[in-house]
Amino acid sequence: MRTPTRCRALVAILAVASVLFLSPAPAVADIGGYTVTGTGGQGLKVRADPYDATTQPVSVLADGTPFSAVCAVRGRDVFGNNVWHRISVPVQGWIADFYTTTPGFNQYLPGEPECYHRTTARDWAYAHYLDDERFPGNDCTWFVSQALWAGQVPRTSAWTDQPAPTVPAVRADALKNTVVQAGYATIREVGWTDVTAGGAQVGDLIAYDWAGAPDGVIDHLAIVTSLDAQGAPSVTQHSLARKDRYWSWDPGENKPISASHPGSRVYLIHVTR
Structure with missing residues (x-):
């Protein structure tokens, strides 16, 4: 060396x-004001990795649960939407945008930065x-x-x-x-x-x-x-x-x-x- x-x-x-x-x-401040939706009562799995479907869920969020987004990446596709948000509240991990009340389909939130x-x-x-x-x-x-x-x-x-x-x-x-x-x-x-x-x-x-x-x-x-x-x-x-x-x-x-x-x-x- x-x-x-x-x-x-x-x-x-x-x-x-x-x-x-x-x-x-x-x-950059975390972005709130959105909730989990559309899971049919199954809940939204919070993942440790937005690319790997085999990782064990960190948690499961029920429909209506509010979350705070830190940043986003384009990861694994979920019914034509590959945006994943890294969240800090109520737990830390990654959630698929498809199952959220965010305003745009397959889009980052307004002002949401790209994750590392x-x-x-x-x-x-x-x-x-x-x-x-x-x-x-x-x-x-x-x-x-x-x-x-x-x-x-x-x-x-x-x-x-x-x-x-x-x-x-x-x-x-x-x-x-x-x-x-x-x-x-x-x-x-x-x-x-x-x-x-x-x-x-x-x-x-x-x-x-x-x-x-x-x-x-x-x-x-x-x-x-x-x-x-x-x-x-x-x-x-x-x-x-x-x-x-x-x-x-x-x-x-x-x-x-x-x-x-x-x-x-x-x-x-x-x-x-």
């Missing part, structure tokens, strides 16, 4: 640019991990930024590539701060012995503080691209290019990161958008 300081800093001009883009995008497409972000990472690095030796954050954008996490004025990459698009700690402050993600430290990395999901980020003594500054980022049968994540990354590296393993040293970088700390950045 490349020297751990490589993904922390870039050229000074990017640091100057950070002064110009300090305002994160506000979190975790598998799309993963697929982008798989397709591009062998691409040339735009910032050689320092490309980890630029790589995960592009994967998140591919998964429909919205750019902000602070975190963008338009007209050129801003500091949070290319510096690990700045990206961490930006997505958390924008309400796109949460962050918490996890232990190296927690094989699930705090319950990481495909599309989440694993953040590493491994340069010198731990200081809380993130030095490297990688995106979770697979989980094994025990829920242990593997990650895909740049600097160095790796596909499905076990999240806590250093293949360059052929040992755990906790051994190759004594005192290092690790965090789960869970995308909630």
Whole structure:
């Protein structure tokens, strides 16, 4: 694995640019005012996944139950309607738009944002991990930024590539701060012995503080691209290019990161958008 300081800093001009883009995008409020309908008394199954019909229901909502929508995706087709809403009330999960009182058939609610497409972000990472690095030796954050954008996490004025990459698009700690402050993600430290990395999901980020003594500054980022049968994540990354590296393993040293970088700390950045 490349020297751990490589993904922390870039050229000074990017640091100057950070002064110009300090305002994160506000979190989008949940959308209410709609209820479950048309289930014939069977109730609407709340799913853990809008694409997979085999997943066990999280809950069942009776006709007339109000809900709050967070965002939507186009998932599994239900009688010609493939819109699914991620809801936060009365439970968290996914419901098919077909069985709701929303105003448009096969349409998102007015003002409803696109949800994070975790598998799309993963697929982008798989397709591009062998691409040339735009910032050689320092490309980890630029790589995960592009994967998140591919998964429909919205750019902000602070975190963008338009007209050129801003500091949070290319510096690990700045990206961490930006997505958390924008309400796109949460962050918490996890232990190296927690094989699930705090319950990481495909599309989440694993953040590493491994340069010198731990200081809380993130030095490297990688995106979770697979989980094994025990829920242990593997990650895909740049600097160095790796596909499905076990999240806590250093293949360059052929040992755990906790051994190759004594005192290092690790965090789960869970995308909630």
